[in-house]
Amino acid sequence: MLLIEDLQVMLGDKEILRHIDLEIKPGETHILFGPNGSGKTSLLMTIMGYPQYRVTAGKISFKGEDITHMTINERARLGIGMSYQRPPSIKGLKTKQMVEICSGNGVDVSALADRLNFSDFLERDINVGFSGGEIKRSELMQLTAQNPDLLLFDEPESGVDLENIVLIGNTIGELLQREHKHIPGKSVKEMKEERTKMGLIITHTGFILDYVTADMGQVLYNGILACKSNPTEIFKQIKEVGYEECVRCAI
């Protein structure tokens, strides 16, 4: 379980997250909505442990451990992984090597690349000259190799063409154990109960909702988590009235 209690975060001398409470139980996936600059990415980076996001109050726990002051790699080891929107490129580090680093102990990189239609990129330097969609596929390949228990997705569908959106949507569904395939001899209820993966997905366009079911939606507005409801419902409201409506709840 991820439990965030009354979290306050500063970036530089600016307070960017205020009184955040969030709970993601094993098996749950939450969708995070919010206008540009509302602090969505900052929340993900804070959960991942980026040191420039200074926690000034509150607490983050994961799997029962207080991780508020853990380093990034300690959190990664504990089972937190992130798919970045704009990851840095590293010259001389092949994509293949990066996937191996993620897996820690051996993974069939070429089979993985096949599934994500990414074989041609394995010998290329990671993220160097990748398009938006290529970055997304690369990130998903890394996350699959890493196999974390809490998966943070920062706008996984942005910059992805229609051809690949299905692939990306379905892969995220798989990673979060939300494939909704019928397995003989197993009821849907059983499958749901066996789910352990936790997800937190930032989306602007809502496209991802066509492929991944989610348990909860949240709106982050001006550093405050303002709404907690059915994600499809939230998305519909945002489409109709925009984020203006959130102002009322956020005050």
Added chain:
Amino acid sequence: MRDLDTKAREAKEKKAVLGPDIDLDAYSTDTPPHEAIQDIEQLPEEERKRMLMAGIDSRKGVRSGTYLQKDGASVYSTSFQEGLEIIPIKTALEKLDWVQDYYWKLLSVDTDKYTARARLDLHNGYVIRALPGTKVAFPAQACMYIEKEGFSQNVHNIIIAEEDSELHIITGCATAAHVSSGLHVGISEFYVKKNAKLSFTMIHHWSEDVAVRPRSAGVVEEGGLFLNNYISMKPVKSLQMYPTTYLMGTGAVARFYSLLVGSPAGELDVGGRVYLSAPETRAEVISRAITNGGNIVARGDLIGELPGVRGHLECRGLILKGGSIHAVPELTGKADGVDMSHEAAVGKIAQDEILYLMSRGLTEDEATATIVRGFLSVDIPGLPAPLKEEIDRAVDLSQQDMM
């Protein structure tokens, strides 16, 4: 001959244009006797280990020939392949008239006091030649080993790839474990004939107090390719070299790659200069420099003399723990339509790259090592796999020291 000796004598005190001046009298040139060996496997394990770090492999069947020199004495010189000649240069100068056509033809004895010393007080060195049409199956190797403390090793090497031949050489320079101080003065003259391909990979594995002054030049004829790789990752007191290559035949190509690591108190000044003097010639000078507290000057100089020649310089530097990196890329175009460019960057490791890798489970040190490894991994087209492996091994070894 007399002429050259006179010229050399006149240049005995002549300081080099670049690099700190070395007091030659501080080093002894008297070589201790070293007996010839029949097989490099006879060498003590300790020595073979030191040599292996500089890419010198004593196993059978992995090299097409070997030259080994200890201090001033040539102790082993054998070719296993027909059409490949490996001869100590002193023997070659005595017995083979043609060697004179290649001896001191590309370099002047009075360039500086180091060339003068190599002329006047030559210990030995090698001539490695691939006869016309010969293609070596495995790289040939040459090792210059300093075993005597405070020794000045003065060598002269001539490398010839005759027409249509393909020659790969790995040359390792190393000191015995107990040696801390020494001087290596090495003259090298490279001849790449018509349609020949020569790759020359030099790995230096010196000690902290060794000074190194290589002086080398090469000429590439029509359709020839000269690939020159230089790796210096171990601590060294002072190293300065600026090899020059002349592309004299149509379509000749030169590629220079250097991987440099500067350690505290070390001074590295390494460059590559190429004259593009024939139609359709191409040149590339690429260097990666990392400093842990040493001072590095990475130079490159391309001189385009005809329309349509192409060249590129690339100097990238990474400052890890203090020290300095000075990138000096120079381009001179002497005709319309030359196409030459350079790119230079000096900086530190980007924090966001480290954090990105840490979020994939690496510790901060592992992440740094991974980025450094990537920085040093340069794709060298045309380099045979065993040589690439040697370079990778040198990089890995140095990384263990760095971290």
